[in-house]
Amino acid sequence: MKSKATPWWLSGPALLLFAALLVVPLALTAVLSFNVYDPATGPKAGEFTLAHYAQVFTDSYYHGIFWRTFWISALVTLICVLVGAPEAYVLSRMRNPWRSVLLLVVLAPLLVSVVVRAFGWSMLLGPEGAVNGLLRLVGIGPVKMLYTETAVIVALVHVMLPFMVIPVWTSLQKLDAGVENAALSLRASPFTTLRRIVLPQVMPGILSGSLIVFGLAASSFAIPGLLGGRRLKMVATVVYDEYLSELNWPLGAAVALTLLVANLIVMLSYNRLVEGRYKKALG
Template sequence: MAASSQPSRSLPWLLSGPALLLFTVMLLVPLALTAVLSFNAYDVATGVKPGEFTLAHYAQVAGDDYYRGIFWRTFWISALVALICAVVGTAEAVVLSRMSQPWRSILLLVVLAPLLVSVVVRAFGWSMLLGPEGVVNTALQALGIGRVRLLYTEWAVVIALVHVMLPFMVIPVWTSLQKLDPQVESAALSLMASPFTVLRRVVLPQVVPGVLSGSLIVFGLSASSFAIPGLLGGRRLKMVATIVYDEYLHELNWPLGAAVALVLLVANLLVLVSLNRMVEGRYKRALG
């Protein structure tokens, strides 16, 4: 019996072996090399010193107000984008789940359509809309408000990121709504609950896992976004991804760029894990 059960225990490892190998080669090895690079010493005249190791790059990131300000800007913009996407995306998912064919398929195609267009193309589109002579400022002038500086500001980055990240919120919430039993809503309505009460007390608590999953995805992707902040934020409005790009390609300080990238990765993981535990704990307590 022991000999016959041995192959069954090793079978999952054999089947997952190619995926684990690909994961190791494509993710773990580059991360390990980046970690080693982040500890290498750097000299402006000679460049990277492979044989010398130092913690100066991490000390610079942690002790310099410039880098702390960039990390703070990155995280508050990402949190705001996740919050807006949670509100708008949940409403869109609820409407989507209530629609009948063929309108459901049409709206789903509209929601997913931004994913079919390159992020760079969408960023250039928003730059034309939010520019001094763009559609938004033209409309504001027609209304008598006058021009408003939108391009190369935090709000331009937030607007474009919401547009890009919204599908990543709608799909998880919509998936959670598909698991909701319609008879539960009918039972609440039969007990004289108002539609708003049914939405607040029955529907929304059921979609908390979808909202949590979507928020984590949106926050993580927004914090590491490069194209949107680079094109709509300009050279003065820096985020962490643009700093990494500058250190690698402009300053040629690869160890500092690697240190910034790893600090972003660790900070991102800490925020996501903490948010997941906090929301999941409250959700479990609410459900008893």
């Protein structure tokens, strides 16, 4: 007879690994964020303060950075939904070998380092890049795109799009094409079929893809660091500066944990909102 402790013994190694790689570092970072910081000697272990969190929540400099981070992440998520969901729908309706070819095209960016892709976009969007070269051909002067929010958004969409396409495509695999045909045979319009049959079925994929894209975009470092420059900062680049430039580790930890909590609040709220509408649509 199986003991009640058997599941715990079987999952014990995974739980220990999870605690060692995630819980313990987060706990240490949380403790560090409350340490007193002395510019001459660094963090003081055993001395605690709330000054770092007070600075993050009251300083307009950090307010602006958090606002920029979240609106860029939200816009990137919206663009990925608008582009990735139709792309996944087309992918699900294709037959081999074209389905495999398009799937490879979608996944190909994941095979290249994000740093390499960022440098590639910097070359394309630079003053002498291919994009400005095309604009000159049509009579438009060079446009400043590098080190702007536009460059960051374009590159983030390119990096994050596969994380939207794959969950939506997976959800579409569970949809029977005969249900759509039945709706069309009953004189439902293609738009009505898409809205009443297809969309409710792919909502779990859109939800999971949106959460993944938003979370990764909000915590992205390489793209904002390389394409945003030193003036266009996002939260991850501020954490990097506090740790390695200012050497103010407690403040950097406070900013990082604030981003984590804000991310969780936004993602859980979005999850509840979309799931509520999804259940209402199915009901």
